Amino acid sequence: MQMNKLIIKTALITICTLVIASGAVFSLWLVCSPQTMASSCEKTGNYALAVTCADLRYKYTKNVYDLARSADDAILSGRDNLISDRGEKLLSHEKFEEVCKTLDASSADNGLGFGYKAYICGHVSASQYRLGNTDKAVQTALYGGEKAFPKLVIEICSARDKTSAQAVLAALEKLEQTDETSALSELLKKI
Numbered sequence: 001m002q003m004n005k006l007i008i009k010t011a012l013i014t015i016c017t018l019v020i021a022s023g024a025v026f027s028l029w030l031v032c033s034p035q036t037m038a039s040s041c042e043k044t045g046n047y048a049l050a051v052t053c054a055d056l057r058y059k060y061t062k063n064v065y066d067l068a069r070s071a072d073d074a075i076l077s078g079r080d081n082l083i084s085d086r087g088e089k090l091l092s093h094e095k096f097e098e099v100c101k102t103l104d105a106s107s108a109d110n111g112l113g114f115g116y117k118a119y120i121c122g123h124v125s126a127s128q129y130r131l132g133n134t135d136k137a138v139q140t141a142l143y144g145g146e147k148a149f150p151k152l153v154i155e156i157c158s159a160r161d162k163t164s165a166q167a168v169l170a171a172l173e174k175l176e177q178t179d180e181t182s183a184l185s186e187l188l189k190k191i
Helices: 002-032 034-044 047-061 064-077 080-092 096-106 116-130 134-144 146-159 162-174 179-189
Strands: none
Touching (some): 047 064, 047 080, 064 116, 080 096, 080 134, 096 116, 116 146, 134 146, 146 162, 146 179
């Protein structure tokens, strides 16, 4: 009986020591090298943790591209509070336009069919709408231009939100009228 207690006690101490050691290694990895931790999280699909890592890297470097990575990971996480928070920080950054130009130039065919600015603004505006701030969502989409509106329009149509549809229709009228803005307006009018 005494021997069994000793074995169990030793096993528990060993397990606790391993857990503490693993936690220490994880914490050191996160603090010392958040960019590699973010990459690991992205590879495993844990974008919510990748946001935290990229955000920590941004706090260390103040490099706008680290903030852009944080915003991109937030979008991939699908969490509206992260998308809105990191996206708004990126949109208000003094070097946001520079990031857009650099990223658009570095990938002539980004697979999006539109630029980085519209990509970020579209996702942030849809997130702001889902969080209940239609006015902010409309302003963000306007900032991104006509290519930023489809995500917001899809959200409004899905919710069948007539009040928000009217706000977006008014915003679309401020833009140059193209086939795309006309198509979006027609969708909103059907709500």
